[in-house]
Amino acid sequence: MKHQISFGWLLLLSVTFFTTVSSAPGRLSPVHPKIKPASVSEDFETFFYTQTLDHFNYKPESYRTFQQRYIINSKHWGGAEENAPIFAYFGEEGPLDEDLPIIGFLNDNAPRLTLRINISKQHRFYGKSVPFGTLDEVINDENTRGYFSSAQAIADYAEVLVYLKEKLSAQNSPVIVIGGSYGGMLASWFRLKYPHIAIGALASSAPILYFDNITPQDGYYSVVTNDFREASESCYETIRNSWSVIDELASRPNGISFLSQRFKTCSPLGTSSELKDYLDTMYAVAAQYNHPPTYPVTVVCGGIDGAPEGTDILGRIFAGVVAYGGERSCYEMKKSNSASQTNLGWSWQTCSELVIPIGRGSNDTMFPSAPFSLNDFANSCMSKYGVPPRPHWVTTYYGGHDIKLVLQRFASNIIFSNGLRDPYSSGGVLEKISDSVLPIYTVNGSHCLDILTSSQSDPQWLVMQRQVEIEIIRGWFAKYYADLHTLQI
Amino acid sequence: MKHQISFGWLLLLSVTFFTTVSSAPGRLSPVHPKIKPASVSEDFETFFYTQTLDHFNYKPESYRTFQQRYIINSKHWGGAEENAPIFAYFGEEGPLDEDLPIIGFLNDNAPRLTLRINISKQHRFYGKSVPFGTLDEVINDENTRGYFSSAQAIADYAEVLVYLKEKLSAQNSPVIVIGGSYGGMLASWFRLKYPHIAIGALASSAPILYFDNITPQDGYYSVVTNDFREASESCYETIRNSWSVIDELASRPNGISFLSQRFKTCSPLGTSSELKDYLDTMYAVAAQYNHPPTYPVTVVCGGIDGAPEGTDILGRIFAGVVAYGGERSCYEMKKSNSASQTNLGWSWQTCSELVIPIGRGSNDTMFPSAPFSLNDFANSCMSKYGVPPRPHWVTTYYGGHDIKLVLQRFASNIIFSNGLRDPYSSGGVLEKISDSVLPIYTVNGSHCLDILTSSQSDPQWLVMQRQVEIEIIRGWFAKYYADLHTLQI
Numbered sequence: 001m002k003h004q005i006s007f008g009w010l011l012l013l014s015v016t017f018f019t020t021v022s023s024a025p026g027r028l029s030p031v032h033p034k035i036k037p038a039s040v041s042e043d044f045e046t047f048f049y050t051q052t053l054d055h056f057n058y059k060p061e062s063y064r065t066f067q068q069r070y071i072i073n074s075k076h077w078g079g080a081e082e083n084a085p086i087f088a089y090f091g092e093e094g095p096l097d098e099d100l101p102i103i104g105f106l107n108d109n110a111p112r113l114t115l116r117i118n119i120s121k122q123h124r125f126y127g128k129s130v131p132f133g134t135l136d137e138v139i140n141d142e143n144t145r146g147y148f149s150s151a152q153a154i155a156d157y158a159e160v161l162v163y164l165k166e167k168l169s170a171q172n173s174p175v176i177v178i179g180g181s182y183g184g185m186l187a188s189w190f191r192l193k194y195p196h197i198a199i200g201a202l203a204s205s206a207p208i209l210y211f212d213n214i215t216p217q218d219g220y221y222s223v224v225t226n227d228f229r230e231a232s233e234s235c236y237e238t239i240r241n242s243w244s245v246i247d248e249l250a251s252r253p254n255g256i257s258f259l260s261q262r263f264k265t266c267s268p269l270g271t272s273s274e275l276k277d278y279l280d281t282m283y284a285v286a287a288q289y290n291h292p293p294t295y296p297v298t299v300v301c302g303g304i305d306g307a308p309e310g311t312d313i314l315g316r317i318f319a320g321v322v323a324y325g326g327e328r329s330c331y332e333m334k335k336s337n338s339a340s341q342t343n344l345g346w347s348w349q350t351c352s353e354l355v356i357p358i359g360r361g362s363n364d365t366m367f368p369s370a371p372f373s374l375n376d377f378a379n380s381c382m383s384k385y386g387v388p389p390r391p392h393w394v395t396t397y398y399g400g401h402d403i404k405l406v407l408q409r410f411a412s413n414i415i416f417s418n419g420l421r422d423p424y425s426s427g428g429v430l431e432k433i434s435d436s437v438l439p440i441y442t443v444n445g446s447h448c449l450d451i452l453t454s455s456q457s458d459p460q461w462l463v464m465q466r467q468v469e470i471e472i473i474r475g476w477f478a479k480y481y482a483d484l485h486t487l488q489i
Numbered sequence: 490m491k492h493q494i495s496f497g498w499l500l501l502l503s504v505t506f507f508t509t510v511s512s513a514p515g516r517l518s519p520v521h522p523k524i525k526p527a528s529v530s531e532d533f534e535t536f537f538y539t540q541t542l543d544h545f546n547y548k549p550e551s552y553r554t555f556q557q558r559y560i561i562n563s564k565h566w567g568g569a570e571e572n573a574p575i576f577a578y579f580g581e582e583g584p585l586d587e588d589l590p591i592i593g594f595l596n597d598n599a600p601r602l603t604l605r606i607n608i609s610k611q612h613r614f615y616g617k618s619v620p621f622g623t624l625d626e627v628i629n630d631e632n633t634r635g636y637f638s639s640a641q642a643i644a645d646y647a648e649v650l651v652y653l654k655e656k657l658s659a660q661n662s663p664v665i666v667i668g669g670s671y672g673g674m675l676a677s678w679f680r681l682k683y684p685h686i687a688i689g690a691l692a693s694s695a696p697i698l699y700f701d702n703i704t705p706q707d708g709y710y711s712v713v714t715n716d717f718r719e720a721s722e723s724c725y726e727t728i729r730n731s732w733s734v735i736d737e738l739a740s741r742p743n744g745i746s747f748l749s750q751r752f753k754t755c756s757p758l759g760t761s762s763e764l765k766d767y768l769d770t771m772y773a774v775a776a777q778y779n780h781p782p783t784y785p786v787t788v789v790c791g792g793i794d795g796a797p798e799g800t801d802i803l804g805r806i807f808a809g810v811v812a813y814g815g816e817r818s819c820y821e822m823k824k825s826n827s828a829s830q831t832n833l834g835w836s837w838q839t840c841s842e843l844v845i846p847i848g849r850g851s852n853d854t855m856f857p858s859a860p861f862s863l864n865d866f867a868n869s870c871m872s873k874y875g876v877p878p879r880p881h882w883v884t885t886y887y888g889g890h891d892i893k894l895v896l897q898r899f900a901s902n903i904i905f906s907n908g909l910r911d912p913y914s915s916g917g918v919l920e921k922i923s924d925s926v927l928p929i930y931t932v933n934g935s936h937c938l939d940i941l942t943s944s945q946s947d948p949q950w951l952v953m954q955r956q957v958e959i960e961i962i963r964g965w966f967a968k969y970y971a972d973l974h975t976l977q978i
Contacts, residue, residue: 055882056545058841059635063876146548155886162885171890193682195899196888352547387552393544396651397644399685401660405976409925409968410684412898436898479898487894 028346028424030180030204030448043073044120049163051124053131053147055155066131069122070160080170083484085477088198089120090157090179090186121160123153123186126345139344142386148345149353151397154190161197172489174480176473180204180448181424182346182354189398191414200413200476202469205448208416210356210427211394214401217359217372219426224287225365227297227421235301235320239283240366242317246272249314262314263321266330278333279317280367282324290421290446293457297421300324351381355391356427404433412436413476415469419445436476440468517835517913519669519693519937532562533609538652540613542620542636544644555620558611559649569659572973574966577650577687578609579643579668579675610649612642612675615834628833631875637834638842640886643679650686661978663969665962669693669937670913671835671843678887680903689902689965691958694937697905699845699916700883703890706848706861708915713776714854716786716910724790724809728772729855731806735761738803751803752810755819767822768806769856771813779910779935782946786910789813840870844880845916893922901925902965904958908934925965929957 047070054062122129125148130138138144157177165171177198179187184206191201209215216222229236249255250272260269269275286296303323304316311319321331350356359372378388399406416429418441430439442449442461450465536559543551611618614637619627627633646666654660666687668676673695680690698704705711718725738744739761749758758764775785792812793805800808810820839845848861867877888895905918907930919928931938931950939954 052879054546055886056638056640057543057635058638058876058879059632060876062635143548146546146551149545149547151545158885162881192684194886194888195681196890196892196895197885387547387549390541390547392651395685396647397544397683399683401685402976402978403685405972405978406685408972409901410899483894483897487891489891489894 028182028207030183030451044071045074046071049160051129051156052159055152055159064131066124066129068124068129068156068160069127071120071122072164080168080173083170083172083174083481086119086161086165086170086173086175088157088161088175088177090123090154090177090183090190119161119164121157123183124148124156135344139348145348145385148348150186150189150349150394154186154193157186157190158194158197172484174199174477176200176202176476178202178204178451179206180451181206184448188414188416192398192411195411199480200415200473202415202417202451202473204417204451205419205422205424205428206416207356207424207427208398209400209403209429210358210424211354211400212392213357214395215427217357218361218364220358220423221284221360221365221367223421223423223426224284225367227287227290227423228283228301228366231295231297232301232305235304236366238304238313238316239320242279242313243276243368245313246276259314263318263333264328264330266332267334269333274333274335276368277335278331279321282321283367284423286324287421287423288447291449291452292459292462293455296324348385351385351389352387353390353393355389355394357391403429404431407437408434414438415440415472417441417450417465417469419447419449421445422447422449436472438472440465440472517671517696519672519940533560534563535560537617538649540618540645541648544641544648553620555613555618557613557645557649558617559653560609560611561653569657569662572659572661572663572970575608575650575654575659575662575664577646577664577666579612579646579666579672579679608650608653610646612672613637613645624833628837634837634874637837639675639678639838639883643675643682646675646679647683647686661973663688663966665689665691665965667691667693667940668695669940670695673937677903677905681887681900684900688969689904689962691904691906691940691962693906693940694908694911694913694917695905696845696913696916697887698889698892698918699847699913700843700889701881702846703884704916706846707850707853709847709912710773710849710854710856712910712912712915713773714856716776716779716912717772717790717855720784720786721790721794724793725855727793727802727805728768728809731768731802732765732857734802735765748803752807752822753817753819755821756823758822763822763824765857766824767820768810771810772856773912775813776910776912777936780938780941781948781951782944785813837874840874840878841876842879842882844878844883846880892918893920896926897923903927904929904961906930906939906954906958908936908938910934911936911938925961927961929954929961 048067049070050065051068052062053064053066056062125131125135125138125145131147132138132144133141138148161175165173165175175198177187177190178201179185181204184203185208187201188203188206188208191198207215210219225236228239246259249259252258256269256272259272259275263269263275265275283300286300290297300320300323303320306323307316307319322328325331355374355377357372357374357377360367360370362369374391378391381387381389395401412434414433414437416437416439418425418428418430418439420430420441420443422428422445424447425441428439428441430441432438440450442465444459444461445465449462450469454463454466537556538559539554540557541551542553542555545551614620614624614627614634620636621627621633622630627637650664654662654664664687666676666679667690668674670693673692674697676690677692677695677697680687696704699708714725717728735748738748741747745758745761748761748764752758752764754764772789775789779786789809789812792809795812796805796808811817814820844863844866846861846863846866849856849859851858863880867880870876870878884890901923903922903926905926905928907914907917907919907928909919909930909932911917911934913936914930917928917930919930921927929939931954933948933950934954938951939958943952943955
């Protein structure tokens with residue numbers, strides 16, 4: 001009955017996105033921004049579902065529809081007779097396009113899971129699922145962008161899955177939803193809100209507790225700091241001391257120009273903040289995507305620590321920039337004005353509901369103080385979009401406070417996977433909630449590492465993490481099929 | 490620590506409502522239409538919460554607010570130090586007004602539950618919680634009525650409860666949500682969607698499975714039929730045979746006028762359907778609210794069976810009308826045109842999302858055939874409101890199919906209470922889902938009987954049902970407080 005089958009898998013666009021308010025990095029993408037995706041496998045077929053614009057209201061406008069893209073690999077699907085499992089990868093903040101083969105978790109583990117079908121769904125308003133125009137157009141339309149919310153997005157997924165199961169006569173096929181980063185949040189929220197549609201969720205690096213005051217504001221940058229400190233105490237000290245050196249220099253006559261020279265910027269710096277933001281982002285991205293085998297944090301610190309003896313602090317920091325970015329004629333430190341979908345969409349999402357309060361106190365990290373001010377943030381959102389954020393809606397709708405108390409006798413079948421070197425792990429679920437709502441984390445892992453394609457060079461702890469996840473999911477299936485049998489469905 | 494306290498409780502308006510499409514009765518109100526509520530206890534304080542119009546979108550209009558009424562009895566509340574429980578009664582299809590003391594479950598059981606506070610919340614668009622005008626105005630505004638949905642309603646309750654717990658510093662007080670009929674659906678759905686806000690739900694007579702094709706269409710009228718048949722086989726036979734007699738008479742010259750005479754109608758019947766609808770409704774209401782000590786079904790059958798020997802079928806049926814409604818100079822059989830809130834609101838709700846397919850085949854009940862046609866229903870909704878219903882959204886959003894398979898390893902702390910003589914019990918949860926998601930039903934019970942005020946004359950099975958429910962809820966509290974202690978919250 002159970003064939004060993006080859007299997008492909010999907011993932012979403014890997015662009016970096018930056019919230020342009022506060023110093024928070026706000027990237028919530030499974031893969032490092034520089035990873036270039038390979039081409040789409042031929043096994044993937046693209047479809048469009050005529051999706052309801054507004055699931056929760058019944059105004060005439062609510063009935064408008066748009067074409068939502070989803071992609072299916074059903075090459076090896078043998079039909080619904082065996083109630084074979086369906087895996088659904090949830091789109092997040094980016095187009096569901098060029099980048100299918102990066103997330104390899106399912107691809108690699110297909111034989112062990114006897115997978116049959118997998119579906120990847122594009123989050124509304126991203127990629128080819130933008131209603132009524134380009135994202136640029138709709139994000140500038142206060143009416144249309146108002147429908148761009150997480151609750152509508154998972155309701156979209158619910159509708160598509162119900163439709164597909166019916167179309168495939170696969171009503172009894174167990175569905176597992178999977179996502180990384182923001183997509184991981186959506187996956188765990190989906191299991192909580194739609195248990196009748198998905199029997200389980202793998203939520204990789206999903207910081208569902210980084211809302212309200214559940215996680216300390218400095219959680220993100222504390223982990224970045226720890227990553228660097230564990231890599232090298234001297235590297236950490238150099239970075240920690242560098243900010244005041246930059247400030248001091250910048251305050252001198254021609255100081256900015258001098259900084260531009262020392263950091264070989266492609267165009268002259270306007271302010272020292274441009275340099276500091278660039279460095280801030282570099283450290284954060286290196287820590288978040290501190291993947292084997294290269295381990296970018298080690299690379300940056302290799303540059304900083306490896307500079308010739310006698311090199312001053314700025315010289316060491318620049319050596320870190322070079323080590324990380326490679327030898328170049330100049331370094332572009334200005335923020336790009338290019339409005340990528342992720343920038344556009346994520347900026348709106350964080351300004352409407354996904355308010356992730358990342359901040360820093362004065363002495364808690366290796367970074368300068370930058371506390372998160374909800375007030376300032378709300379004002380900046382108001383001026384951008386004309387409406388204030390609803391910072392408490394996520395915890396009102398999805399929960400988060402006292403999660404163990406709430407979920408230990410409610411809910412089942414959720415894996416919250418994390419790597420503790422991922423700064424977002426500070427807002428992840430790291431405690432065991434119950435026998436089937438489980439954290440699976442690695443001390444040395446980084447952002448969404450477990451759902452990326454495996455490689456010969458993967459360390460043993462990563463191989464183990466994936467194996468454990470697979471075993472847990474196999475256990476869910478076993479129970480599900482036993483239940484199906486017992487209930488004679 | 491635990492005081493025995495006196496306690497008051499709330500309930501919602503007890504008007505009957507009729508869907509005006511199909512022959513389905515569609516009443517989903519906890520109490521019989523004729524019950525006259527007593528006045529509001531002085532222990533109840535009324536407040537208004539500035540409620541968000543649209544929780545799920547972020548359009549400028551979504552941020553509009555309206556004043557939502559809630560009522561609190563906190564007379565005996567000793568503060569939050571003891572994490573004393575909060576009971577929240579969910580408003581349903583009617584104003585939350587004159588009618589507080591009818592639903593007596595909590596009132597009667599306060600000492601055993603060591604209750605401290607209870608909150609009753611008015612469903613959006615009913616009573617004094619109508620946004621932007623009278624219900625009549627907003628129900629005629631295609632834009633505003635679009636926000637009148639169950640998902641928005643339970644999101645309202647979530648916001649109010651989060652707000653109140655914070656205001657009262659009662660974050661660790663366990664909340665139990667309670668509702669009857671449609672309010673019972675909302676209570677169970679709330680527990681499923683917002684487990685972080687309510688630790689349990691008592692859903693009395695909530696037909697959450699009367700959607701899609703989960704429950705056979707004839708479920709409702711089959712129970713009505715059984716009720717009459719169990720009361721009296723001859724009564725059942727008389728009713729079953731009466732429809733063709735009426736039809737036959739109506740087809741004769743002056744037949745309608747003759748029927749008007751025989752049934753002493755206050756104004757002449759226009760068609761025989763008026764009479765048949767009147768009788769249909771009388772039987773259904775008698776069965777649904779077949780409460781002790783009078784048992785209306787027995788009353789109707791007493792009239793029918795007790796007519797003098799030799800009385801013809803029409804005479805017997807009329808004797809049933811008299812027995813049920815009392816001796817009068819005439820009987821009003823025309824449907825009232827008065828647009829009660831419940832009529833207005835429920836008609837819209839059933840035409841938008843709450844499509845309950847009640848129908849009858851040709852020989853499955855004591856009623857004439859009247860199959861539910863989704864197509865006809867949708868057309869009638871279109872012509873009334875300009876938008877079609879979304880008949881599958883309830884099961885997509887809340888589930889319902891294979892409920893045991895879905896919830897036995899997910900969810901906890903829900904009581905689905907029913908009385909099997911209630912026609913809506915056919916769409917209720919009657920099987921044990923798990924150790925804490927439980928049906929508590931009585932063979933002889935009727936609609937929402939368990940949450941009505943107890944009386945000296947209550948039969949032992951009803952007393953027992955309430956006791957069992959109380960014991961279960963006490964068990965939830967015990968576990969919750971133990972968890973709180975273990976987790977040192």
